[in-house]
Amino acid sequence: IKGLNILHLQCNSGQDTLSLAHYGANVTGVDISDEAINFARQLSADSGIPAQFHRADIFDWMEQAITENLKFDRVFCSYGVLVWISDLKNWAKLISQLLTPEGKFVLIEFHPFALYFNAQWKPHYDYFREGAIIEENGVHDYVAESAETLCPKGIIEEGVKDFQNPYRSYEFYWGINEVLNSLIQAGLRIEQFNEYPYSNGWGGFEGMRNIGGGKMVQPEGMPRMPLMYGVLAGK
Template sequence: MSLAALGAAVTGVDISDSAIDFARTLSAESGIAADFERADVSAWLRDAGAAGRKFDRVFSSYGTVIWLPDLDECAEGIAGVLAPNGRFVLVEFHPFAMCFDEKWSLTYPYGGGTPVTEPGGVGDYVADSADLVLPGAQGDGVENFENPFPSCEFNWSIAEVLGALRRAGLTLESFDEYPYANGWHGFEEMAELGGKRWGVPAGRPEIPLMYSLSVRLAD
């Protein structure tokens, strides 16, 4: 929606019916025109490419890569919908930070596409982060929310992400790492840095908590 407000013709894709319904409602109520399609993103990219749909930019952010079981499939799909000289831009939480649990204990493997199953499933992280992302926003999450469905995440290293994009024919233009997380208080005792950013606890060495990259499809 923020990209559409800047003048872009936007198509948003999400696997959640509820997310798409909410996005369409927000679009209608705000008067900011945008299209939203409910689909598994890898399947959507494959079908959109086969249909000849092209985009100048593909953008993804915050907690996407961990849900992808096949990086090459997704990277090929992205390349398939980019117009000549089009760019894919990603802003994502750093996979090294994802090796730690909420108590900063080294718990999970780095990379390898290792599936990590959580029996408790995904919590109401949108409601949990509301005060960080939208201070003073009205409404609360579901009280004592419990998810009956386990979740499965996939840990991919930076090298694996970049390798998949390269194999898909995309050229790296920029890559940066950041010692803070935007609007995400995922660990205990995180230091508030201002601007809705959170860093490692005071007195501890900095580690990368987010990264960004831009890749381009050649003419």
């Protein structure tokens, strides 16, 4: 990826963004969170790894980037991003327009089939959910719940130990067919689609086991199922 122009959408705190920059890419990260982008900018300064970070709604940012004729060799999205996308077709269309003629889109995401289960591995949710899912208690502290896989040494800062979110959240659940079809309809060609029987970092269900490298798998003896998937699409 050395020398490539990469756009990282919903980059959060920028660690993955800077990892790409560390390998020589020219990276731009975009996220709606003020706190996340401020952290990312400071991390870039502290580490000496250059990257551009923008605090913006990704739809607004992509539309503006298109008017400025910006193009990227790669567009990258990763881990827990699609639940915040309200319009998947427009999302895919804008990504397609930002890619160079030889550009690629890369997505790594938690598998929607896993979200059919509750935390106790019981079938609970409708796979074909439509519209916004409103959570009155907002986004929970999934970093703390995943312990050492996402938080170094399992240490949780004292101020957020009993975190409660007073702001409701709106989430959207997209099936595999909806994700792939939105990319195809946007003019992209699916080059690879892979499913993985583990989840990187996230241990959102009871009894999950860390098999090394932050890979979380189901409890011993439970039939394996896809917990994560990846898509590579090109122009």
